[in-house]
Amino acid sequence: MRNLTVIIPTYNQKDLLERAINSLISKCNDEINIYVLVNNTESNYIVRNKNYANLHVEYLNTNCGFCKAVNYGLRLIKKSRFIFLLNDDTEVINQIDIDNIIHELIEKGNIFSISLKMLKGNYPNLLDDAGDMYTILGWQFKRGNGLPKELYDRPCEIISACGGAAIYNKKILDEIGYFDEDFFAYLEDVDLGLRALMRGYKNLYYPYISVLHVGSATTGGKYNDITIRLTARNSIYVIYKNLPLPLLIINFPFILLGYLIKFIFFAKKGKGKIYISGVLEGLKNLPKFKEKRRENMRKKKISNIKLEWILIKATFEYFHQYIKRAFYTLRGAKK
Template sequence: MPKVAVVILNYNGKQHLATFLPSVLQHSAEAEIIVADNGSTDDSLSFLASSFPNVTCIALDKNYGFCGGYNRALAQVEAEYFVLLNSDVEVSAGWLNPLIQGMEQNPEMGACQPKILSYQQKTHFEYAGAAGGYLDTLGYPFCRGRIFDVLEEDKGQYDAPAQIFWATGACLCIRANLYKKLGGLDESFFAHMEEIDLCWRLQNHGYQVWCLPQSVVYHLGGGTLAANNPRKTYLNFRNSLSVLLKNLPGNKLYKILVRLALDELAVLQQLIKGRPAHAWAIIKADIAFVWNLKNLLQKRGQAKGMKETSPGNSFLLWEFYWRRNKKFSDWKN
């Protein structure tokens, strides 16, 4: 077994550590378990020291966000494989074996994820990753088992291993040398969409991303930012545009203009729903994206072999709202 480091990023998550860390310790004997504390202001560190003294702890001096926290923590970890695991994930027996075996057997596999089911409703997929992520033709993310907020019941329909476009940051297994070669997660994202950017960069360098559903974990979700938090809306809209500018080939950059126009429709939708804070978050996200164009273009210039690797011509809004295809299995991908 190659050396595997399971790294959990924690920020004021004492309760999550108490609830979920025992399952990780019970079912991950073959790995080193590390908790990277992102400058917590609660008593997470003292709780870890007293309750889990055998768990390695990396204490960062402040909250660097999901991206910066992991980059700083993983720079201090030596392993062949990194597993980035959210603090609100319960793992199952043998969950690591399919991931590591899959990576060992396929040298072109740069990253992979397990099947992600809901901790609260274990018969259904969970929003953040489900059975593997994709992007539609305009760069909107969706998953096998999750289209927008529609979560399918897990009936084994996605149990076949599949090459996907992005693996969820809730439980992401990646070759350590590739993580370091690519510079890790883009810290300008802070949080959200950073795993899509990383997986796209992996593919631009000739590697594959897979979902290996024989590995199963259960994700609570919303542990750091709830879905109704305008900050989450801001990060998702800003970072989604950033992903496209960094990675799309030159002849596809017009799609960003289409996305910006559709963002204005999203603002109107939020106002109709009586959610002015979310409408303002979308406006601020678009302004921040434009303000950061110079930095994004510099990163784009450093990219290698940029190509469009999103699936086919599927258009998420058309499929979901017009054709009424609410499930991934209804689509013709």
């Protein structure tokens, strides 16, 4: 199907990658082009599927990161109207009707992206991600993370599609720009979602297609040093690039509180210095984002009041979700 092309960036995850590709091929109702972007792998393995002719593999010279690998693929794709971005540590578990997705969601409105239902690989009855949100504390969070999957069965607007399993409108991508390569990896999808939101586009959660997600398979876990440093650093970039000055001023106390809470959290895990090093690196690098910030503010169509209200609602949703997760954990412990 020329309307949609799949991009899968990968780094030394041969077994997981093959599972992702095979699940994708078996669950699609039509032929699709699949581009695998292999970030510098010493084994230099060759991805093959003898029964699938539309599988293309591109080898990159170095481990250039998630953002640059995906952007490389996006520049190769000229004709497809929509991009299906999929992590190499995912597995599609139900049938995909691409025509229905495109017709019912993307072609009916001012929609930039849709985020699919991501389930925890080891606990498929629990959600991993039902779309990404962003709070006045400067925190990104995954909707529904750790909660029963049945609680998030309705489509809704979100702030950003999770790049692990998302479909993007290629025309709008070409307009607003691709993933910011200075992020390397982590929070680049939130930055992209906010960029689209600020220019008047919508991001949606689409619960009718589910994928299993291992999570942080490439970097080695949720709280490893690489993930903590990059996430802390990139969180600074997201704030600086996307919050208008009035919102930066109004939300500064909340943002400061958010970073203090995060520091205490990581310090208890013996990772406080790593977290601080990421924050300081982000602050040090801000001058090179000045022009990107100017462009975002120049092309912003959403009002500051509306944007602030979206962030406030997301903040309340975060705490509501936190309480729900504590309730379900407590109820599970009593059984």
